[in-house]
Amino acid sequence: MIGATLDFWFEFASTYSYPAAMRVAPLAKTHGITLRWRPFLLGPIFKSQGWDNSPFNLYPAKGRYMWRDLERVCGALGLPFAQPSPFPQNSVLAARIAVVGLAQSWGEDFCRAIYRAEFGEGRNIAEPATAAAMLVALDQDAKAIFQAAQTDAVKNVLRSNTEEAQRLGIFGAPTFVTADGELFWGNDRLEAALGWAKRQAGG
Amino acid sequence: MIGATLDFWFEFASTYSYPAAMRVAPLAKTHGITLRWRPFLLGPIFKSQGWDNSPFNLYPAKGRYMWRDLERVCGALGLPFAQPSPFPQNSVLAARIAVVGLAQSWGEDFCRAIYRAEFGEGRNIAEPATAAAMLVALDQDAKAIFQAAQTDAVKNVLRSNTEEAQRLGIFGAPTFVTADGELFWGNDRLEAALGWAKRQAGG
Numbered sequence: 575m576i577g578a579t580l581d582f583w584f585e586f587a588s589t590y591s592y593p594a595a596m597r598v599a600p601l602a603k604t605h606g607i608t609l610r611w612r613p614f615l616l617g618p619i620f621k622s623q624g625w626d627n628s629p630f631n632l633y634p635a636k637g638r639y640m641w642r643d644l645e646r647v648c649g650a651l652g653l654p655f656a657q658p659s660p661f662p663q664n665s666v667l668a669a670r671i672a673v674v675g676l677a678q679s680w681g682e683d684f685c686r687a688i689y690r691a692e693f694g695e696g697r698n699i700a701e702p703a704t705a706a707a708m709l710v711a712l713d714q715d716a717k718a719i720f721q722a723a724q725t726d727a728v729k730n731v732l733r734s735n736t737e738e739a740q741r742l743g744i745f746g747a748p749t750f751v752t753a754d755g756e757l758f759w760g761n762d763r764l765e766a767a768l769g770w771a772k773r774q775a776g777g
Numbered sequence: 778m779i780g781a782t783l784d785f786w787f788e789f790a791s792t793y794s795y796p797a798a799m800r801v802a803p804l805a806k807t808h809g810i811t812l813r814w815r816p817f818l819l820g821p822i823f824k825s826q827g828w829d830n831s832p833f834n835l836y837p838a839k840g841r842y843m844w845r846d847l848e849r850v851c852g853a854l855g856l857p858f859a860q861p862s863p864f865p866q867n868s869v870l871a872a873r874i875a876v877v878g879l880a881q882s883w884g885e886d887f888c889r890a891i892y893r894a895e896f897g898e899g900r901n902i903a904e905p906a907t908a909a910a911m912l913v914a915l916d917q918d919a920k921a922i923f924q925a926a927q928t929d930a931v932k933n934v935l936r937s938n939t940e941e942a943q944r945l946g947i948f949g950a951p952t953f954v955t956a957d958g959e960l961f962w963g964n965d966r967l968e969a970a971l972g973w974a975k976r977q978a979g980g
Contacts, residue, residue, distance in 0.1 A: 623836055623838075635948040639948065642959075642960070643962070646969070650969075743842060745836065745842065757842055757845070762965045763846075766849070
């Protein structure tokens with residue numbers, strides 16, 4: 575039997591990626607599923623759908639609902655919640671740092687710290703100082719990591735992730751993708767994705 | 778203690794309203810919650826958002842995902858599934874008949890029968906013959922009900938439902954609304970809505 579795997583596609587500007595990012599690792603571990611964190615950018619995908627902004631801003635009734643629903647979802651999970659301003663935030667810097675960190679040991683912790691700062695404390699993750707503080711708290715060399723995050727190699731990983739996401743049919747975040755190509759969109763599909771990944775691997 | 782209530786806002790053209798319509802009554806009963814079935818039309822609401830078609834047609838990646846996801850959701854619930862063509866269907870006739878039936882005893886059964894015909898068997902609910910066959914199967918006088926469905930009184934109920942939905946902030950279906958005005962959007966929010974309605978009523 576090949577071990578079950580699951581790809582977790584996330585975008586730091588995405589609201590429901592916050593509870594998903596907080597839940598996914600312990601749940602995957604419980605089910606014996608190997609998780610891959612796949613940062614990507616929704617901007618280019620939204621642009622190809624004709625959107626130059628978050629659909630939650632373009633469609634205000636949907637946006638109002640989402641903020642209230644996210645507050646309830648976080649409340650039920652015991653997660654802190656604060657609506658960040660501005661929204662959506664520029665997530666490129668955080669995503670590039672995540673690419674660096676996920677190839678090392680501190681990537682997942684960094685991702686969770688960024689989500690908590692953004693949607694748990696309402697901080698602006700586009701400010702370099704925010705990401706730098708996270709790195710320092712993780713005992714990392716912020717200056718060296720910022721330099722690594724601006725290399726073409728890292729920029730290309732993020733660009734190629736985004737292209738792969740679009741090829742897979744991803745149109746929003748979070749999205750979970752199993753080894754046999756099943757897509758599960760949304761924090762509320764995490765359990766279904768884990769179940770599928772397990773069955774697909776014969777688990 | 779006032780008994781808990783929940784409004785179930787649904788639209789016959791809405792895909793995820795199908796599993797919700799099949800699940801909602803037994804679950805509400807289990808929780809001791811009084812359910813009100815509220816048919817409305819999404820067309821005018823979508824138009825006010827600038828859409829002249831289903832977002833699942835306007836955004837093909839989202840549409841492809843939705844059909845696959847709906848198939849999986851129905852599979853997990855043991856519900857038959859067939860993608861109807863055309864989509865979305867004109868739901869005005871079925872919605873007007875539902876208004877008639879929900880003021881009598883056969884409304885909920887009619888709603889479930891329409892959803893099953895549309896998304897369980899892929900039939901076209903815009904055809905009067907489809908609705909007529911459902912009514913006959915429910916031992917109802919199809920001719921008299923079709924006449925009642927075309928009266929101004931019934932048309933006005935449906936119009937006023939749609940206006941109320943928009944005032945409540947509803948932007949999609951299914952939506953569950955508690956007595957204290959909390960909105961829960963989507964089949965996958967049904968359990969959360971029932972829990973909220975119960976707590977709100979002190980249950």
